[in-house]
Amino acid sequence: MVRTSKEFPGVEWIESTENFIKVNQNICTGCAKCLNVCLAGCYELLDHKVKIRSLKECMECSACWYICPEEAIKFSYPPGGKGFKTRFG
Ligand code: SF4
Ligand code: SF4
Numbered sequence: 001m002v003r004t005s006k007e008f009p010g011v012e013w014i015e016s017t018e019n020f021i022k023v024n025q026n027i028c029t030g031c032a033k034c035l036n037v038c039l040a041g042c043y044e045l046l047d048h049k050v051k052i053r054s055l056k057e058c059m060e061c062s063a064c065w066y067i068c069p070e071e072a073i074k075f076s077y078p079p080g081g082k083g084f085k086t087r088f089g
Contacts, residue, residue: 001014002014003015010086010088011084011085012086013056013057013083014081015056016078016079016080016082016083018078018082019052019055020075020078020079020083021055021064021065021073021074021075023051023072023073023074024073024074027070027071028049028050029070029072030045031069032050033067033068033069034064034067034068034073035050037063037067038063039059040057040059041053041057042054042055042057042064043064060077060084062075
């Protein structure tokens with residue numbers, strides 16, 4: 001299924017069933033840096049740990065992976081050409 005956004009014209013997402021970003025709950029300290037840096041609202045804080053809320057609007061920017069001081073985030077891209085797309089490719 002292809003989804004578009006009023007806030008971001010020219011952008012679309014081809015839905016993926018893959019959890020292509022994962023948080024290692026054993027390492028996460030709940031500092032919320034990833035949650036605060038994510039413009040797509042993909043994260044939520046529950047019981048002092050961060051969890052993926054939804055990757056439906058993830059822009060695959062990898063900012064969450066980059067900012068995590070504990071290296072608790074495993075970042076990858078959705079497989080098979082799915083996920084974030086712009087009109088430029
Ligand atoms: S930045 Fe890393 S340690 Fe901090 S809440 Fe996110 S996953 Fe956990
Ligand atoms: S890759 Fe970017 S948009 Fe996706 S969850 Fe991480 S910070 Fe949010």
